[in-house]
Amino acid sequence: MSKALLAPAAIMLCGVSSLSLAAEPLSVEPLLVTASRTVQTASESLAAVTVIDREEIERKQAASLPELLRSVPGVSLANNGGPGKSTSLFLRGSESDHVLVLIDGIKVGSATSGSAAFQDLPVELIERIEIVRGPRSSLYGSEAIGGVIQIFTRKDGGAGLRPFLSVGSGSHASHSGSAGLSGRAGFSWFNLGVSASDSDGINVKPRSASGYEDDRDGYRNLSASLRAGHRFANGLELDGNFLQAKSHNDYDGVNRRRSAGFGANADGVQKVAGLRARFAPLEPWQVTLQGGRSEDKSDADQDGAFYSRFDTRRDSLSWQNDVTLAEDHTLVLGVDHQHDEVNGSTAYAEDSRDNDGYFAQYLGGSGRHDWQLALRRDDNQQFGDHETGSLAWGYALSDSLRAYASYGTAFKAPTFNELYYPGYGNPELDAETSRSLELGLQGRPGWGHWQLAAFRTLIDDLIAYDASLEAPNNVDQARIRGVEASLGSQWLGWDWNANLTLQEPESRGGSHDGNELARRAKQMLNLDIDRAIGRFSVGASLHAEDQRYDDLANQSELSGYASLDLRGEYCLDDEWRLQARVTNLLDADYQTAAGYNQPGQAVYFTVRYQAL
Template identity: 30%
Template sequence: MKNKYVMQSALLVFAFSGNFSVVANDSGFDDKVVVVTANRIQQDINDTLADVEVIERQDIEKIQPQSLTDLLVNISGIDFVQKGGHAQDTSIFVRGANSNQVLVLIDGVRVGSATLGQKSISDISTAQIERVEIVKGPRAALWGSDAIGGVIQVFTRRYLSGESRVGVMIGSNNTSEVDAAIGFGDEQLNSTITYSRKRSDGFDVRIDDELDDDGYQNDSLAIKGSYQLNSSNLFDWVLQGDKGESEFDTRYGGNVANYNNHFWNLRYIHATENWTNQVALKKSRDYTYSVGNAIDRENADAFETRREQYTYLTQATFSEEVSVTGGVEWIIDDIDRTTSDYAETRRESKSAQIGVNYIGNVILADLAIRYDDVQRVNNETSVNLGVGYRLAEEQLISLNYSEGFKAPTFNDLYYPYGGNPELVFELSENIELLYKGKIGVGRLSLSVYDSEVENLIQWVPDSNGVWAPQNVGEAKIQGADLTYSIRHDSYTHKLTASYTSAEDAATGQQLIRRAKNQYGYELGFVGDSFDGFVQLQHVGKRPDNDFQTYSRIMLDSYMRVNLGVGYQFDSNWKFQLKVNDAFDEAPIQVSGYHPIEREYYFTVSYQY
């Protein structure tokens, strides 16, 4: 009977997570936070040898984000720039890696465009985010292609039966959002439906002759649920669709980007006391086209990626210290519905992986090996190896070696106006020394790393002067990330610092749009009725290319201050106010683009 309850509890954990993840009430440092993205198994975050950060739902509600990047402010080791407003093109640099070298997952599903090779994160509705797990450093031995800088996994919201929420937000640039969610079912069958609709007039994002506001709108609908067949077997699912448009300024082509994306993940889990198996069927669609500037829908170029993922994962637990994991994965990317005439429109990627995790009282160790075969490109064997030593019960130091790779995109290989089918993988190697533990009254995480990235794809002319992508680039990246958090009574303090030297190996120059130095401080307060925060973010100077003068320039450093306050009127009603960039620093993040100026947002929500 005891084993039956253990199995039922474990399966409920899996269902709630969407991908092996659960978090306890985070009211103090002794609470247990379980993560999955680091090693694709459930682990106490204090036992992971990778540098992992988790953004919980209470943090999301406190920050009142307008986009996913608002959640990444003062996450050490992460830098980002936006070409104008919240719905514009955004680049995220994890530990200095290129923005397309960061793997983005939503509920375990690899999402994004196979032509561009990355996910447009501005499409992700923040109202539907339950938590975010961020793993820094290469993770190819666990996740395959793209995970050179790291992995960002978004988990969508889930409500218990009878729980519900409605929220309304208004703010600067005539921005408004309505979101609603409801949970229903029973202990055996449980589902959640969430919906959000957001729109904004925006502002003129580019410094040019097109003097109009660039607005945006987004509709997002998700259904998430689980069915517990018995004490050992469970089905869970998530289906989500996003549709919207974003205006932008350009001299060529349309100036209104439309997208219609969706994904689903159906999973079966069988768990016994010492063995867990899961099979998942996943499909996603990333569809975009641009109109405007005399281009109508009929004549617009459309780019569509349809992706199928078939995954089998297993975990065998031999003792309290030792577990072995393994799995196979088959991914099919299809761009046949794209209007451009690509030489190849379908690609299969097959992989197999195995890992061993040892968690002892003093010594900890991780080993993961994965083999990937990408059709018509190459194959690669990736390794992650980590060894940890507990200096004390709450202090851990680890040394990690990890590898990453990125497969060339369909644009790199087969774009009709300059593709190169001879391209191979971009490759990386990383060594990291990590400390995390309790220091004084707070917790410290400090990592120092050294990375080399080779075979970077760059556009260069050949002997005949014809420009095409080639594997000719190399980058050397060194840095350090620090996070120190203190929780005292109703107050929390968080200090962050990052140093990132990301240099072109050929020139020795810092890679564009990446700041070497970043510092942050955040003060939070939670009382009986009031909560609030003050967030300070300092970003050092960063290089960029001025595309008007075709010269390299340095963008100024800046300090942004964000403020927020919430008032719990009663057990159901809550009022919130958020001020971004309170002192109107309006920092330019990308040359040639107007920055986001000071913003105000007011939210009223009812939760039952």
């Protein structure tokens, strides 16, 4: 796989670069806030970042958030059987619970499992996604070892009332729809949206899997979002956000003599609500106050009877102060508070905890130099204090070429499952800690943009299952080394965007010394090409990964694969569009988690409307 596909693809990246010198410039550089908790452009950020906006979401015709994220450099996914099924995201080879997820600034995810339900978040209600690769615990605290993903719900700033809608249908008896209304009057604005999807799905387990149900495992989702805000005459800005996603998932079960029953299904709810106030007491001093709550709920049934309930809640408060000391010199000071709480049918020895974080950041620049320094102290109710820090420096080699270097530490607090799940948890666990070094080079010449980053991360006290204790334990160390390359340009009338990730996620120490970490590919390639021809536009996406192992012992191997998607669009007028796409065109047969099928070739059609 790697020799036949990924190596030529890397050569192709260089070829595109050399043939693009006369091409037209690409779109305006995006803004982001996640990398520093302040507004920056992508080129100003001293980190490897990716921004996915609404235009790209609709251009790619993605049906789910995991579909979008798998095209990001450094992202590898493990999915248990197609749309709506449990999905783990590994960022730069770190663990699936080593990525911090925010929605409109509010931290989300399950306090029991430690992961966010990416598969349930409605892509039709998303305005923008910011992905920051590399440690960010010095700004956000626990979980940000591999990086941060922040999702912003839809916000249309156009004047007047602007409705939007979409209706889709396709393979596997799949149907989808969304509708919404945005508006602005004076200094007030709002965006209200709903979306729904329904699919019969695929048979998650292979037909050869003995004892499992031979049927399709469907998925349904109903979601709604609301964002609104107002700017007062004195400069005070108030805005609020709300998102709720309800899902129903069918699973393959086996008879009662095995681990699950027939007719297994689960109803889930993801909910997040927040309120933010921004004002300037003095001209150089900007204050941001934000509070919110996120919830992750799941009720499971099997054999027609109730089986289990998990209900976790996270309440958060944040006070941030941005002080402009001089031009290109900003001091950021803040305090974060988080309260986690667990309820449900399983009794935990401890069912709540608090964490207080205090952080400071200095952003500066002089001539061709710029830098970012951050320090943070977290006081966790269960396992004490943790100090993290980061230092980054950038140097502009020219007006369009910049180099940067960064070093950062991070930590991950154990989850409630790891600490207290009955018959499994280990309350003596320590937090996982990491040290990361990154060197990068990025350019924005007239023909496009490119970035090259090399990184190395050491994770200590990695939590893994210890057979001698029959419980989780701090038994391992992990070392992850890698290189990411990305390129975007225009050539022969086509828009080209490509990225290549080469990484070595390895276990260090213990009985698995030198083994690859489970479910993480070592080589990943993404290539997108698009072209507009009058009212028509066409495009294609290629995603390829080499082999990986399903277990830390490296006994169960998952083969590499390549998946090719095609898409097309016709604009009836400035407001109405017809879209069509074919996913997995070559009907690749592959698994990203052992024993769980992935969808084969499928066709989908969508009608979209957006008022001007």
